Structures are given as C-alpha cells and as structure tokens.
Amino acid sequence: MIFWIVVITAALMISGLFAYALIKGRAGDEPPAAYDLRVYQDQLKEVDKDLARGVINAEDAERIRTEISRRILAADAQLQHGGDTGGQPETAGKVVAVLIAAFLVGGAAALYAELGAPGYDDMPLQARIEAATEQHANRPSQAEFEANLPVRPLNEPEGEYGELIGKLRQTVEDRPDDLQGHILLARNEANLGNIKNAYTAQDKVIQLKGEDAALADYLFLAELMIASAEGYVSPEAESALRSALQIDPSDQLARYYWGLMLIQNNRPDLAFRMWETLLQQSAPDAPWVAPIRSRIQDLAFLAGVDYQLPPLAPAMGDGLSGPTAEDMQAAQEMTPEEQQEMIQGMVDNLSDRLATEGGTPQEWARLIGALGVLGDLNQAQAIFLEAQTRFEGNAQALAIVRQGAQRAGIVN
Known part of the structure; x- marks a missing residue:
C-alpha cells in the first residue's frame, strides 16, 4: 500500500506543476502584448526623428504613424483582455491540466499493473531467499x-x-x-x-x-x-x-x-549455476541436455544473469551413431521443443536399428540409459532384456549393457 501512496502522490505533484503553469500562464512576467506596445511607442518616436533629419518626407511619415498607431491599439486591446496571464486561455488550460493528471496517474497504474507485481511487498534478496526457504x-x-x-x-x-x-x-x-x-x-x-x-x-x-x-x-x-x-x-x-x-x-x-x-x-540462482555447469559437462546426446536447453535461458533471466545459450554441439567421437553435421546445422535453427523432438526421433531411430540390424554393446547401453532418463522405464526394461539375449555368453558385452541399465535405474 505504501508503494501506491508514494506513486500516486508523486504523479499528483507532477500533475500539479503542469496545471499551475497551464492555468496561470506567464503570470508575474511581462505579457507579449506589453512588450509589443513598448516597441511600437519607440517606433513612433523614431518616425519624428527621421522626419526631422529629412530621411523620410511628411507623406511617408503620416502613413507610417497611422500603421504604428493601429498596431498600438491592437496590442493595447490584447493586453487589456489577457490581464496577468498574457492571454493564456484559462478554460483550455484547466482541461489540459486535468487530462495530464489523469494520464500520469492512470498511466503509471496501468504500466505497473502490466510490468510490476501488484499486491506484493518489496522483496529484497534476503527476503526472497527466506521466502524460498x-x-x-x-x-x-x-x-x-x-x-x-x-x-x-x-x-x-x-x-x-x-x-x-x-x-x-x-x-x-x-x-x-x-x-x-x-x-x-x-x-x-x-x-x-x-x-x-x-x-x-x-x-x-x-x-x-x-x-x-x-x-x-x-x-x-x-x-x-x-x-x-x-x-x-x-x-x-x-x-x-x-x-x-x-x-x-x-x-x-x-x-x-x-x-x-x-x-x-x-531458487533460480542456484538452479542456473548447477544446470549451466551440468550442460557444459554433459555429452550432447545426454537425455537431460534437451530439457535443460529448453529452460536455461529463462532460468538465467530469473537469476539475473546475462547468458547466451551455446549452439548444440555434435556427439563426441566415441564411435557411436549420432547427429550428422547437417543435423547440427538444422538444430541451431530449431526451437527447444523442435530440438527435443529431434533427439526423441534419434532415440527412436536407434531403437529401430538395433531391433532390426543389431549394434554394439555401447549402443545398446546408450539406448537403455536414454530411455530410463526420459522416463520410459517399460521400454528400457524391454530393451535390456533383449540385449541380454543378444549378448548371452559375452561377459564383457553384458557388463557394458548392464552399465546402461544401471544409468536407467532398472538394475542395481
């Protein structure tokens, strides 16, 4: 409530200054008509001097006096009509003053309602941390x-x-x-x-x-x-x-x-630091990379950090199938949701290929681990059982596959 009192008071004070200037005009200063009147009177004196020196003849002098006298009468009438405001229209000034006050007060309230958090008290850092705790x-x-x-x-x-x-x-x-x-x-x-x-x-x-x-x-x-x-x-x-x-x-x-x-x-500040480091350390095809990339820029904004999302890097050279250079170029132009769909498609493609053509133990382990982290535990379990059948009798291959199952959380 204190915030609103301060804002409205400040807006009214500024509006009052504008209103005073509009309604009072240039009170206390010389009106323009008075200045014009003084100038015209000086010009009359100069006409007599010019006539005496022979600069102008009597006919020109009379014509000039007539024109200056007409201007003096007009300036005097304007001075009498305008009074201390110098002719400032009082009614129009009041109307404009009211419109300015409404614009300042209403505009401030509307802007805050759009960009601010109405109803919330001031939340310094320590208060926000305590509230989050x-x-x-x-x-x-x-x-x-x-x-x-x-x-x-x-x-x-x-x-x-x-x-x-x-x-x-x-x-x-x-x-x-x-x-x-x-x-x-x-x-x-x-x-x-x-x-x-x-x-x-x-x-x-x-x-x-x-x-x-x-x-x-x-x-x-x-x-x-x-x-x-x-x-x-x-x-x-x-x-x-x-x-x-x-x-x-x-x-x-x-x-x-x-x-x-x-x-x-x-606690977006702590979450951003953790996810930024995790993103840097993770393999490009790690299942959590896509969800992190889809949210980390918004997270950085909430944490007050100027962060630029790095381009999606290709899979490291581990000999396993991964995105091609063309895939990576296309991914850089995708939205986070489209990148997630691309990664899901790659997982599906790998699953189809292993089911039809087979693959290395590392590929089976990667697929099982990816399915587990994505939450598809049923499919991860089914793939693990199939891999055990395919590599039956190969202790080294089974150990690699089991590592993928452990990452998926479906075995100890």
Whole structure:
C-alpha cells in the first residue's frame, strides 16, 4: 500500500506543476502584448526623428504613424483582455491540466499493473531467499501431492506373467525382509507402469540394504517418485537424491533432478549455476541436455544473469551413431521443443536399428540409459532384456549393457 501512496502522490505533484503553469500562464512576467506596445511607442518616436533629419518626407511619415498607431491599439486591446496571464486561455488550460493528471496517474497504474507485481511487498534478496526457504520446508509430501492427482488403476498382466506377479507380491507380503523379492517386485512393478507400487518396494529395498545401498538404488527411488508425482520433486525424492549425491557428487542425473527441485522452490540462482555447469559437462546426446536447453535461458533471466545459450554441439567421437553435421546445422535453427523432438526421433531411430540390424554393446547401453532418463522405464526394461539375449555368453558385452541399465535405474 505504501508503494501506491508514494506513486500516486508523486504523479499528483507532477500533475500539479503542469496545471499551475497551464492555468496561470506567464503570470508575474511581462505579457507579449506589453512588450509589443513598448516597441511600437519607440517606433513612433523614431518616425519624428527621421522626419526631422529629412530621411523620410511628411507623406511617408503620416502613413507610417497611422500603421504604428493601429498596431498600438491592437496590442493595447490584447493586453487589456489577457490581464496577468498574457492571454493564456484559462478554460483550455484547466482541461489540459486535468487530462495530464489523469494520464500520469492512470498511466503509471496501468504500466505497473502490466510490468510490476501488484499486491506484493518489496522483496529484497534476503527476503526472497527466506521466502524460498520457507516454501521449501513446507512443500507437500509425496503422499500429499499424489492425493491431488488422478487415481491410476493398477496394470494387471494376464496369463503366466500375471500369475508370477501375483506370487511375487504375496511372497514379499509374507516375507517382508526378503531383499531379493523386493528388488524383483520394484523392477516388475515399474515395468508394468505401477509406479507407486514400484517406489514403495524400492524404498523397502534401500531399508533392507542399509549402508550397502548403492547410488543406483537411490537414483531409481528418486526417479520413480518424481515420475509418480508427474515431475514434482517431493521431500522424499529430495532425500533420495541427497543420498545419491553424497555417494557421487558428480552424478549428472542426480544433479539434473536437484536443479529441477531448486526451480520448483524459487531458487533460480542456484538452479542456473548447477544446470549451466551440468550442460557444459554433459555429452550432447545426454537425455537431460534437451530439457535443460529448453529452460536455461529463462532460468538465467530469473537469476539475473546475462547468458547466451551455446549452439548444440555434435556427439563426441566415441564411435557411436549420432547427429550428422547437417543435423547440427538444422538444430541451431530449431526451437527447444523442435530440438527435443529431434533427439526423441534419434532415440527412436536407434531403437529401430538395433531391433532390426543389431549394434554394439555401447549402443545398446546408450539406448537403455536414454530411455530410463526420459522416463520410459517399460521400454528400457524391454530393451535390456533383449540385449541380454543378444549378448548371452559375452561377459564383457553384458557388463557394458548392464552399465546402461544401471544409468536407467532398472538394475542395481
């Protein structure tokens, strides 16, 4: 409210100055007609002097006196009519003064309503940080947030696989300390798309493992929770990410989700620094690169940073398939959404080629990891099973493929 009082008062004061000048005209100064009258009187005296010196004759002198006298009468009439304002139109001045006041006050209010934040108090940096900290501490839990989402029915498989899932669920219910049973249940529920059941089982896996819980365990739990909450990073998901980063502070997937959590809690300054560094360190085809590129410029603006998005770089020479030079040239002219579609298309193309023509273990691992980060856990699981079949008996190839599955969070 204080802001509005100050703004309106300032606008009225400025309007008052304009109004005073318009209504009073040039009061206190010599009116133009008075100056003209004095000039004409001096000209009459000069006519007599010129006639006496013989510069003009009597006939010219009389003609000149007549013209000057006419001008004196007109100037005197104007002086008498205008008074102290020098002929300034009073009514018109008042009208213009009112219009100026309305324009200044109304224009200031309209401009602030468009560009400002009506109803908000002044928010210095420390106050904004404190507000963000309070929001972060009081945000909804995983269960509270999911309670506002549409209820998803369980996906129940049919046939023999359905019977196996039923037995697995019964087994972990009868034997709550069966670690391997919970591991299998978490993976299979995720494969079925029953995300809430999957993260419940994965949470139990971490409890049973205790200090032996690995980076992939925490990442899998965090991804499942975030997927179940449709992108929201709850306090429980944050806790899983924190544990993952304590194991490996450089893990890129955990840093991506941590930056997302910072954005959701009004800390664009911290999120921008984290994502900018992550973008510099990530491979061009890393699944989180496209989402970061689509948002980081807006993030920089909110953080008060002058940032220029670098061009999309080609994949490094690791011998794997990637965008061509023509693709990169075209990508630089695309919107972030179009770049995302291009990357998704490349993933789909790689998937089709591996399914029909096969490929190296590195390509299979890349595809599995990309699908996992994109949230397509069902497809990642299916590709992983197919890769295991293709490289059966090749321990080195299977180890490479398993690394991709670990990045996707579908195996330990």
